[in-house]
Structures are given as structure tokens and as C-alpha cells.
Amino acid sequence: MLIQCTRCGKEIEKQQGYEHQGKTFCEDCYMDLLSPPKACDPWAVHSAQTFLKGKDKFSTLTPQQSKIVNYIKERGEATAEEMIKNLNLTEEELRREFASLRHMEILRGTKKGDKILYILF
Numbered sequence: 678m679l680i681q682c683t684r685c686g687k688e689i690e691k692q693q694g695y696e697h698q699g700k701t702f703c704e705d706c707y708m709d710l711l712s713p714p715k716a717c718d719p720w721a722v723h724s725a726q727t728f729l730k731g732k733d734k735f736s737t738l739t740p741q742q743s744k745i746v747n748y749i750k751e752r753g754e755a756t757a758e759e760m761i762k763n764l765n766l767t768e769e770e771l772r773r774e775f776a777s778l779r780h781m782e783i784l785r786g787t788k789k790g791d792k793i794l795y796i797l798f
């Protein structure tokens with residue numbers, strides 16, 4: 678059965694849809710909602726641009742971003758709660774870093790049951 682993403686209108690399989698505040702979204706829109714890209718975040722923009730210039734994307738990471746990436750590398754996957762606790766981050770910091778890392782195509786989110794797991798891109 679096909680449903681439509683509330684945000685971009687893309688048709689997706691119902692089981693691939695993501696529920697958020699009573700609406701259904703495709704994966705891309707859902708991830709955007711969880712980690713809205715901030716045009717005013719100079720680091721995210723800088724990192725994304727550096728990556729576009731073809732530099733090694735891992736060399737552009739901030740220490741905090743490296744910490745997140747290494748944590749996920751070691752485990753293969755991690756939940757936001759887990760990283761907030763183990764890496765000593767606030768939820769806002771994690772979301773901001775994840776938004777940058779997702780722009781750089783280093784990390785992505787995936788749904789497992791009713792949990793969102795962060796994995797390498």
C-alpha cells in the first residue's frame with residue numbers, strides 16, 4: 678500500500694513511512710525534522726563546503742563530531758539517548774552535530790522497531 682509523505686508528497690510504501698506528530702513522512706523528510714539543517718550554523722556550512730571541494734571529509738570533523746563518528750564506528754549503530762549519556766552531549770548538541778554529519782554523508786539515521794538508530798552513511 679502506498680501513502681504520501683506529508684511534507685514532500687513523495688509516494689512511499691506504508692511500512693517505510695515514519696510517523697511524527699500524527700503525520701507520515703518519508704525517511705528524508707523525517708530525518709530533516711529530527712535534525713533541521715541550520716543555515717546559520719557556520720560549522721555545518723563550512724564542513725559541507727570543505728567536503729564538496731573534495732577534501733577528506735573525516736579530516737574536517739570537529740573533535741566532538743569525531744567522537745560521535747568513532748562511537749558509532751565501534752558499535753556499528755547507536756541511539757541518540759545512548760550517545761547523549763556516554764559522550765556527555767546535550768540533545769541539542771547531538772542534533773546539531775548529526776545534522777552536519779548527515780550533510781557530509783558520514784552518518785545517517787535508520788529506523789529499527791520504534792527506535793531511531795544512527796549508523797555510518
Ligand SMILES: [Zn+2]
Binds near residue numbers: 682685686703704706
Ligand atoms: Zn518526504
